[in-house]
Amino acid sequence: MxxxxxxxxxxxxxxxxxxxxxxxxxxxxxxxxxxxxxxxxxxxxxxxxxxxxxxxxxxxxxxxxxxxxxxxxxxxxxxxxxxxxxxxxxxxxxxxxxxxxxxxxxxxxxxxxxxDGCIGCGCLSLQSCPLRNCNDELGEHGPGPQLLEPGGEATP
Missing domain, CATH: 1.10.1660.10 (Multidrug-efflux Transporter Regulator; Chain: A; Domain 2)
Known part of the structure; x- marks a missing residue:
């Protein structure tokens, strides 16, 4: 069968x-x-x-x-x-x-x-930030970590 x-x-x-x-x-x-x-x-x-x-x-x-x-x-x-x-x-x-x-x-x-670089957060911690964000210049580009955002072409 x-x-x-x-x-x-x-x-x-x-x-x-x-x-x-x-x-x-x-x-x-x-x-x-x-x-x-x-x-x-x-x-x-x-x-x-x-x-x-x-x-x-x-x-x-x-x-x-x-x-x-x-x-x-x-x-x-x-x-x-x-x-x-x-x-x-x-x-x-x-x-x-x-x-x-x-x-x-x-x-x-x-x-x-x-x-391992600066994320452009605007923390102004000049003593510990590997890349200086003097006078919070990246703050002009908007809020948050500008160097990690898509299109984050800002340079500190």
């Missing part, structure tokens, strides 16, 4: 958590933010379409890249809800995020390279 291998079409929250490697509480949070969706069983238990596994994988990858949840939400809204995101879907989403990631990488590299 030949038996067919058919996977369940829906997953419980526990099954989804186990398969995705994401805590049940995180899945509930994702659902509260509209990132994933469930239906309810007759016993009022959450049931997730199997396609949710790939959505959760996309969410996890985007979070690892440092993409804000609001941006992830906006991207997921462009995907069909009746199927798993495809390779083409992922390529489109990742292309949208690539430029932002490149800009953040550039900012992080600049921060790393300037980390």
């Amino acid at each position: 030949i038996t067919s291998c058919t996977a369940e079409k829906v997953l419980t929250v526990g099954q989804l958590a186990t398969r995705s490697g994401v805590a049940v509480t995180a899945l509930h949070f994702y659902e509260s933010k509209g990132l994933i969706h469930s239906t309810r069983s007759s016993g009022n238990q959450r049931r997730y379409p199997r396609e949710t596994l790939r959505r959760v994988a996309v969410i996890k990858m985007a979070q690892r890249l440092g993409i804000p949840l609001s941006t992830i939400h906006a991207a997921l809204q462009t995907l069909p809800v009746d199927r798993a995101p495809s390779v083409n879907d992922w390529q489109r989403l990742s292309a949208q995020w690539r430029e932002d990631l490149n800009q953040r990488i550039d900012r992080l590299l600049a921060l790393r390279d300037q980390l």
Whole structure:
């Protein structure tokens, strides 16, 4: 006798958590933010379409890249809800995020390279500041650590 291998079409929250490697509480949070969706069983238990596994994988990858949840939400809204995101879907989403990631990488590299220098905070601690901010000249450029802000081209 030949038996067919058919996977369940829906997953419980526990099954989804186990398969995705994401805590049940995180899945509930994702659902509260509209990132994933469930239906309810007759016993009022959450049931997730199997396609949710790939959505959760996309969410996890985007979070690892440092993409804000609001941006992830906006991207997921462009995907069909009746199927798993495809390779083409992922390529489109990742292309949208690539430029932002490149800009953040550039900012992080600049921060790393300037980390041990003056941040232009305006503290006027001339005895301990490695670069003098005499007369708080950087204060003219705005509040906060001017040399660490994006576009912080001010020179002390």
